[in-house]
Amino acid sequence: MSLFNVYPLFDITPVKATDVFVYDENGTEYLDLYGGHAVISIGHSHPKYVKAISDQVAKMGFYSNSIKNPLQTELAKKLVSVSGCKNYELFLCNSGAEANENALKLASFHNQKHKVIAFKNGFHGRTSAAVAATDNAKIVAPLNAQQEVEILELGDLESLENALQKNDCCAVIVEFIQGVGGLDQSTAEFYESADALCKKYNTCFIADEVQSGFGRSGEFFAFQKFNVTPDIISIAKGMGNGFPIGGILIHPSIKASFGLLGTTFGGNHLASVACTTVLEVIEEEKLMDNVKVISAYFLEKAKNIPQIKNCKGRGLMLGLEFNEPVADLRKRLIFNQHIFTGSAKNPNLLRILPPLTLQKGHVDAFFDALKTELK
Known part of the structure; x- marks a missing residue:
């Protein structure tokens, strides 16, 4: 049986990894x-x-989740202490798409509305409602398109209020730092006003922290730079350090009832231990402090590369924007310099999403390699 061919693959086979390094079958x-x-x-x-x-x-x-699992309770307590998100409740699932799917479903249950507002260049997953709220028509099947979603320009408060005034929106979902879309951010005025408008019109404000959460931005959550109180916070990616886990943090204004949400594998014993350990290491090794130090160092080094038009993002969720597409540059970095970087919807953007343990010497190695490939 062959694999369903949906991934374009680089001809590299990793077999081992340690800290910020990956090793292929040839060593x-x-x-x-x-x-x-x-x-x-x-x-x-x-x-x-x-x-x-x-x-x-x-x-x-x-x-199964039909029995007590103290590891989930331990995880919830540790998440509160490290994130500072007091009073929220936790529902665990398996991925970022699931987290956003459950967030949108819960919002609709809560206020009995059906429409979703999302933003251009946003990415929220590939499941039914999450993909409908994602600004990429290529991955939205006709089945998904039945969802009622309005996609607005990020930062457009007037259009947002006009949409909310119709009183049919269950949720506004936003990435405070866009991931796949290309590391764009809006202003404090926009995020704080959007939060206030949601509360005015009885609409759930969902912070999609799937990629930006767990310290990647320098704060535990990217939204914590602003004066906002999300009704639901979706999490995944870095919370398991590779073990599949996702979840949503739910404001106490939203009440639980038996059967409202459910999952088979979510919050299983291994996933709970994985996430609790990640939180302990983030705290013990002061990784959020490291993110801020290394981010500042990285951005300072980037100033010395004239081909870089713009630096986007925050913390160790960064994008280097050039005046031309970077696909070939990314390949040369992999095959000539042995450095993994990422792409984005913006073809001119090189995405930088390293482990939060990155050190200055690693940054130096990257910029030396980048200079070589840009000659």
């Missing part, structure tokens, strides 16, 4: 500045993480 070392789509937060094969998962799987890997 070639690659500097990982992409982290597998911002998934690797505490570094590949972190010893504490490996031990925690190994110890847990030796005891119990899985049982």
Whole structure:
């Protein structure tokens, strides 16, 4: 049986990874500045993480959510202490798309409305409502297009209020730093006004922190730079450091009831231990402080590359924008310099999403390699 051919693949086969490095079957070392789509937060094969998962799987890997799982409770407590999001409740699932799907569904249950407002260049996943709220018509099937979604310009408060005034919107969903779309951000005025408008018109304000959460922006959540109180916060990517896990944080104004949401694998024993360990390492190794230091260093180094037109993003969720497409540059960085970077919807943008353990020496190596390939 062959694999369903939906991924264009680079001819590289990783077999091992440690911290910020990946090694292929030939023993070639690659500097990982992409982290597998911002998934690797505490570094590949972190010893504490490996031990925690190994110890847990030796005891119990899985049982259903119909029994008590103290590991979920422990995770929820640790998430509150590290994130600072007091009073929120946690529902666990398996991925970012699932997180956003459950967020949108819960919003609709809560206020009994059906329409969703999202923003241009936003990406929220590939499941039914999440993909309908994603600004990419190529991945929206006719089945998904039945969802009623209005996609607005990011930052357009007038259009947002005009849409909310119709009183049929269950949710406004926004990435505070856009990921796949190309690292664009709006202003404090927009985010704070959008939050206020949602509260005025009984609409759930959803912060999509799937990619930007868990310290990647320098704050635990990217929205925490602003004076907003999301009704629902979606999380995934870096929360498991490679183990599949997602979730939503739910404001206490939204009430639970039996059967409202559900999942088979969400919050299983291994996933819970993986995420709790990630949170412990983020705290113990002061990785959010490291993000801020390394981000400032990276952006300063970028100023010395005249071909870079613009630097986008925040923390270690960054984009280097050039005056021309970067697809060939990205390939040369991989095959000539052995450095992984990422692409975006913006063809001129090189995405930088490394493990949060990145050090200045790694940044120096990247810019030396970049200069070589730009000659």
